[in-house]
Amino acid sequence: MTAQSSLAFVVDDEPAMLDIVTFALETQGFTTESFRSAEAAWSALERSRPDLVVLDIMLPGISGISLCQRIKARWEVPVMLVTAKGEVSDRIAGLEAEADDYVAKPFHPRELALRAQRLVRRTDSSRIVVTAGIRLELDPGSHDVIVGTERVSLTNTEYKLLAALIAHPNSPLDFSQLLLMCWGEYDRHGDREMIKAAIYRMRHKLEATVPGSAAAIESVRGTGYLLRADR
Known part of the structure; x- marks a missing residue:
């Protein structure tokens, strides 16, 4: 815009x-x-x-x-x-x-x-990324993500996590970084499982809407996630 x-x-x-x-x-x-x-x-x-x-x-x-x-x-x-x-x-x-x-x-x-x-x-510029030729665009007004031409509704937690990943494409973000960026808090007991569950749900929504789009969010073993973007 x-x-x-x-x-x-x-x-x-x-x-x-x-x-x-x-x-x-x-x-x-x-x-x-x-x-x-x-x-x-x-x-x-x-x-x-x-x-x-x-x-x-x-x-x-x-x-x-x-x-x-x-x-x-x-x-x-x-x-x-x-x-x-x-x-x-x-x-x-x-x-x-x-x-x-x-x-x-x-x-x-x-x-x-x-x-x-x-x-x-x-x-x-921090709301849009292209991954594997698929455009992801955040809509802050509705907390949706537009995948290609399709709109996907996200929860507040899912939206915050995806916004953090899109703002740092191709950069691994560990659980502590995600918590600090999204909620201003440091790692606490149970927070990692909350993030894992939200990422799982978000991937499922993306894949069900545009096959192949969920592959953009990659797990970094034992530490966190990254969003793979086209260079």
């Missing part, structure tokens, strides 16, 4: 800043929806997923950091944090909340828009 067809949610309690950010994004081809609070943005996110969220840290009620954490816990949506503060502590808080980028006020509107374009392009 290109920025010309991308939807950005902009969240800021200051009307003037909302106007600046939305204008900057729209001049680069984004479609925008504006929200004055984290609560309003969250309600909209539960109905539909944008390609990007541009989020002010200092919001009334639920903070921008808290909203970023909520978004990242549920969806693969890139988040750019915007704040009047430039302190290191704010940047660290943003990184800990898994924000994808950070812009401090005052900023040049074109710089913000170009950063937004980069985030969307980077996210798109």
Whole structure:
């Protein structure tokens, strides 16, 4: 997806800043929806997923950091944090909340828009892989994977695991890495069996939809999995 067809949610309690950010994004081809609070943005996110969220840290009620954490816990949506503060502590808080980028006020509107374009392009490229001539594309809005031209419904666990594998094609990921990437946790008792069961179900779904597609996910004996992609 290109920025010309991308939807950005902009969240800021200051009307003037909302106007600046939305204008900057729209001049680069984004479609925008504006929200004055984290609560309003969250309600909209539960109905539909944008390609990007541009989020002010200092919001009334639920903070921008808290909203970023909520978004990242549920969806693969890139988040750019915007704040009047430039302190290191704010940047660290943003990184800990898994924000994808950070812009401090005052900023040049074109710089913000170009950063937004980069985030969307980077996210798109990490959702698509071709393996044995078969195209796999993640749909973050529905948590489906499109295999060739066929859509396959995945559970949240299956989707997270496949997203991690697609983002690191031809690279073995051990169980600890998968747990950390998908849930921010380290290896615990029973987690490996959960991953094995989810991978087994996912392979079965892929193969039943497009024969040969399940072979893309290879077991790395005793350690984890990798997704074999065409070079």
